[in-house]
Amino acid sequence: MPETDSMKITPAQEQKLRIAVEYTCELCHEYHPEYCLEIHQISRSLYKEMKRDPSTRILIVCQLCHDHIHNLPVPTGKQRTLVKKRSFFIRQDMRRILGYRPRPYQAPDDINIPLIYEEYFGRCTPGSYRLSG
Numbered sequence: 001m002p003e004t005d006s007m008k009i010t011p012a013q014e015q016k017l018r019i020a021v022e023y024t025c026e027l028c029h030e031y032h033p034e035y036c037l038e039i040h041q042i043s044r045s046l047y048k049e050m051k052r053d054p055s056t057r058i059l060i061v062c063q064l065c066h067d068h069i070h071n072l073p074v075p076t077g078k079q080r081t082l083v084k085k086r087s088f089f090i091r092q093d094m095r096r097i098l099g100y101r102p103r104p105y106q107a108p109d110d111i112n113i114p115l116i117y118e119e120y121f122g123r124c125t126p127g128s129y130r131l132s133g
Helices: 011-020 064-070 075-086 087-098 111-122
Strands: 037-041 056-061
Touching: 011 037, 011 056, 011 087, 037 064, 056 064, 056 075
Parallel strands: none
Antiparallel strands: 037 056
């Protein structure tokens, strides 16, 4: 069965998402009443990494901007740029509302210090790094 592009967001979650962005359109940055803001779901067909974090798949926009997104249309890459410009706290609130929990960090079993050093410092000529504070 093919996977659908839309995700299920309850009306309660929609209301909390609007509060998280403080009733501000993420495209035009204007304040709007709650009933004027809509949840736009970004197509993830090109970007498989959007599957993990649901907050990267939505924009909270006013009705006019939502019409522009669909009628112009605004490319998915530009929509993703808007998502990346979100503040840390808005992103954190949206993840909490949508129930996303990132996997805990797991350090690699074997660490090759010389390889890491070469990858980091091997890109530039010697002396190009500032060594003093």
